[in-house]
Amino acid sequence: xxxxxxxxxxxxxxxxxxxxxxxxxxxxxxxxxxxxxxxxxxxxxxxxxxxxxxxxxxxxxxxxxxxxxxxxxxxxxxxxxxxxxxxxxxxxxxxxxxxxxxxxxxxxxxxxxxxxxxxxxxxxxxxxxxxxxxxxxxxxxxxxxxxxxxxxxxxxxxxxxxxxxxxxxxxxxxxxxxxxxxxxxxxxxxxxxxxxxxxxxxxxxxxxxxxxxxxxxxxxxxxxxxxxxx
Amino acid sequence: xxxxxxxxxxxxxxxxxxxxxxxxxxxxxxxxxxxxxxxxxxxxxxxxxxxxxxxxxxxxxxxxxxxxxxxxxxxxxxxxxxxxxxxxxxxxxxxxxxxxxxxxxxxxxxxxxxxxxxxxxxxxxxxxxxxxxxxxxxxxxxxxxxxxxxxxxxxxxxxxxxxxxxxxxxxxxxxxxxxxxxxxxxxxxxxxxxxxxxxxxxxxxxxxxxxxxxxxxxxxxxxxxxxxxxxxxxxxxxxxxxxxxxxxxxxxxxxxxxxxxxxxxxxxxxxxxxx
Numbered sequence: 001x002x003x004x005x006x007x008x009x010x011x012x013x014x015x016x017x018x019x020x021x022x023x024x025x026x027x028x029x030x031x032x033x034x035x036x037x038x039x040x041x042x043x044x045x046x047x048x049x050x051x052x053x054x055x056x057x058x059x060x061x062x063x064x065x066x067x068x069x070x071x072x073x074x075x076x077x078x079x080x081x082x083x084x085x086x087x088x089x090x091x092x093x094x095x096x097x098x099x100x101x102x103x104x105x106x107x108x109x110x111x112x113x114x115x116x117x118x119x120x121x122x123x124x125x126x127x128x129x130x131x132x133x134x135x136x137x138x139x140x141x142x143x144x145x146x147x148x149x150x151x152x153x154x155x156x157x158x159x160x161x162x163x164x165x166x167x168x169x170x171x172x173x174x175x176x177x178x179x180x181x182x183x184x185x186x187x188x189x190x191x192x193x194x195x196x197x198x199x200x201x202x203x204x205x206x207x208x209x210x211x212x213x214x215x216x217x218x219x220x221x222x223x224x225x226x227x228x229x230x
Numbered sequence: 231x232x233x234x235x236x237x238x239x240x241x242x243x244x245x246x247x248x249x250x251x252x253x254x255x256x257x258x259x260x261x262x263x264x265x266x267x268x269x270x271x272x273x274x275x276x277x278x279x280x281x282x283x284x285x286x287x288x289x290x291x292x293x294x295x296x297x298x299x300x301x302x303x304x305x306x307x308x309x310x311x312x313x314x315x316x317x318x319x320x321x322x323x324x325x326x327x328x329x330x331x332x333x334x335x336x337x338x339x340x341x342x343x344x345x346x347x348x349x350x351x352x353x354x355x356x357x358x359x360x361x362x363x364x365x366x367x368x369x370x371x372x373x374x375x376x377x378x379x380x381x382x383x384x385x386x387x388x389x390x391x392x393x394x395x396x397x398x399x400x401x402x403x404x405x406x407x408x409x410x411x412x413x414x415x416x417x418x419x420x421x422x423x424x425x426x427x428x429x430x431x432x433x434x435x436x437x438x439x440x441x442x443x444x445x446x447x448x449x450x451x452x453x454x455x456x457x458x459x460x461x462x463x464x465x466x467x468x469x470x471x472x473x474x475x476x477x478x479x480x481x482x483x484x485x486x487x488x489x490x491x492x493x494x495x496x497x498x499x500x501x502x503x504x505x
Contacts, residue, residue, distance in 0.1 A: 083461055195432040
């Protein structure tokens with residue numbers, strides 16, 4: 001990024017470097033949320049409905065994993081993807097894909113835990129009905145996920161918030177490479193270390209504005225969906 | 231339906247991301263924060279790319295971490311500044327050959343009020359002794375970076391065993407050069423920094439250069455290809471092209487031409503075999 005400019009100027013002039021950073025931030029975090037949802041929603045729903053020994057312990061652990069420290073996740077993914085690690089031959093370290101993997105690991109427990117709670121609450125409401133209609137376990141999971149879809153948007157947004165805000169994991173596995181793996185949060189960390197605090201603060205404001213925009217979009221989508229569902 | 235369209239857009243972006251990440255002619259260089267934060271790479275890499283078409287991706291780390299990245303095979307080229315550590319890396323067989331590239335120097339910066347009374351001295355070792363004797367606040371990188379290793383070496387030359395002699399005045403922050411300068415600026419402490427980072431640093435506050443110009447503050451940078459015999463994934467051809475360009479007449483001139491506010495930051499010396 002050019003020196004001696006404010007973040008506002010960069011936004012107003014549509015600075016290509018800044019736009020690339022914003023784009024990569026969104027791609028990485030949204031991809032991670034999609035992947036984490038594909039894993040977390042079915043897992044959370046199944047955990048809500050299926051009784052098995054040790055279920056309470058699994059719920060406690062899952063809830064605790066919502067607080068996974070990003071730097072620890074980053075380190076674990078780094079060790080796995082490093083050339084000297086078990087998945088080194090994939091050659092993914094210091095690429096955006098590695099960043100998506102790390103954020104997926106961070107976000108999946110959040111979505112799974114919130115899904116589990118949402119579905120379990122809904123299940124109490126639907127139990128008699130579904131029992132009477134003799135719906136099998138897969139049908140129950142599908143029905144409850146579908147009927148909880150608007151509430152689950154909040155779980156996805158919680159996951160997105162976590163992904164968009166973290167720097168600890170992606171700076172380790174992405175390397176903060178200019179034009180390749182630099183995101184909003186790693187750019188803020190870099191500008192802070194260069195002592196350009198005004199630019200760092202400005203980029204922080206841009207990031208917050210983007211997160212608000214994504215939330216507004218999701219909210220609008222949810223409202224529109226609810227109206228259509230009647 | 232709106233939600234479905236949104237989901238499709240997200241799915242499309244994921245697929246698109248996959249194709250956008252495909253890249254071929256590129257190398258990964260593990261280097262230090264001083265070369266990146268000063269803007270040197272921003273100056274050199276476009277020239278190198280225009281000439282060879284090779285994309286150079288830089289991961290800026292402390293020298294200790296950069297060497298570890300090379301040892302693990304996660305980088306193709308190392309561009310660092312700690313000769314002893316570089317030679318150890320070579321002797322372990324992880325590097326092919328070390329080429330000297332350029333030098334600059336370290337400076338001791340501190341508060342304008344100069345509570346240690348060392349401003350203007352050219353004797354860094356005496357200055358370090360004064361800091362210790364008076365127990366003046368000093369920020370240490372504490373991160374095994376090249377600058378940290380240079381600092382530890384200066385304590386040793388001063389006859390001070392900093393591991394046992396350090397008091398509450400000696401603060402190891404375990405972070406990069408920028409963070410160390412931010413900390414020193416915020417707490418009116420002394421800190422050893424490379425001149426390039428200092429010149430380009432924007433949050434100097436009350437900090438000024440206190441001690442400079444001592445021969446023992448010399449800071450040599452070297453470049454090495456990670457050994458393809460140890461790590462077959464190393465892009466030997468492209469990596470060597472980058473090294474050859476850095477030490478060529480053209481690359482050396484590009485380094486000399488890099489200036490901030492008219493001041494040259496790095497001095498090319500690839501032709502000095504002993505560097």
